[in-house]
Amino acid sequence: MDTKQRILDEALTLFSEKGYANVFVADIAARVGIKAPSLYKHYKNKQAIFDAIIEEMNRRFVEQAGALQISGTDAAVDAEIYKQISEEQLIDLGKNLFLYFLHDDYTRRFRKMLTIEQFHDKKLADVYMKQYVDDPLSYQGMLLGMMSQTGILQTDNVEIMTLHFYAPIYMLLTVCDREPKREKEALKTLEAHIREFNRLYGRKSG
Amino acid sequence: MDTKQRILDEALTLFSEKGYANVFVADIAARVGIKAPSLYKHYKNKQAIFDAIIEEMNRRFVEQAGALQISGTDAAVDAEIYKQISEEQLIDLGKNLFLYFLHDDYTRRFRKMLTIEQFHDKKLADVYMKQYVDDPLSYQGMLLGMMSQTGILQTDNVEIMTLHFYAPIYMLLTVCDREPKREKEALKTLEAHIREFNRLYGRKSG
DNA sequence: ATTATAGGCTAATTTGAATTAGCCGTCAAG
């Protein structure tokens, strides 16, 4: 099989669990099923493995962009759908976002790695911020903004409304990253949150 | 001066910036103004320095408990005050919490260190969760619960209301930890958040 | 005055993990 790719995969797993500095190249090699020196046939050194992970991530982010939408529909094309979105669909929106972030294997490991390494390299902090704060706020803001324009949701500050929608999701995500056991509880909380959100922002009809 | 204490202080600063594994005992010593071997007159080894930091933190958490309240008043004694709290005081509550977490020197460095090291040792993740998720939710929940009982705020789910109050604060905190430049913007957002929170939960009179 | 202790230093020493050297088998291309 593709050893070069497997190295990245196992390295990411280890980096996300222990952090770069606490992972030995020998650990990575062992998981791949080879000896440490053989790694160097594929990558110049340990840092190059890390760099390759970052690169692969950049590639994947483009693809990912499409994954944060309601059940496969495309927001850019089908903007109309958001004007008549139901409460259940709003819940779906939040749950999908949450579960995608939480369960997508690559995303999850990568986020954990970023969390550990973010203060080590400013660029990584930037990636984290973009991926888990600014982009979601911007994207969710667009959707909620559309709903607000049609009067489904009512606010004179879409930015804050979006914060109210997303911040709890974000917080629950950081909880589950640290304590996966709390996922079930988190999902319940998430649903209750969105129902309350929906109620608070004065939807006219359910 | 107290070298032993200064070692802890400088070590915490470095650990919070680079993570345990990326800090050399020589770095710590240099900041204290001594040579690496002299550190060993005070601590058995590098790990012992780390452990001492954790211990000191545990001590400080007790004292800290009192710092999260509205301008110095004591909630346990003066519960009455929360029944007539004004919007401005609610904003103060949030801002104080936020600014205390963000600016208290020890708290800030310690939180960053926990963020970096949390996946390395499960106990640290637990401390982080307690300190920045569960305890704030529980404490804020108590206050908001009191306000809800008197009808100042209206909800049938105090837990979710508390999440709505605190999650944005938490998220803004993680933003400012990573990008201190955004503090001013974050404070504005925070204030707007609380005003909207106050409006949404149907305060009867300003 | 003597001595013990605290706390600093320089100069080793140890350690452990990354990396390099150099060998070997396989297999596809010529």
Add this chain to the structure above:
DNA sequence: CTTGACGGCTAATTCAAATTAGCCTATAAT
């Protein structure tokens, strides 16, 4: 069939960083 590149291995080697040895000074207590 032979050659060369790919990818594996073991056995060094390197190197950085933690730690230890052993010495020195100041100071405080007997």
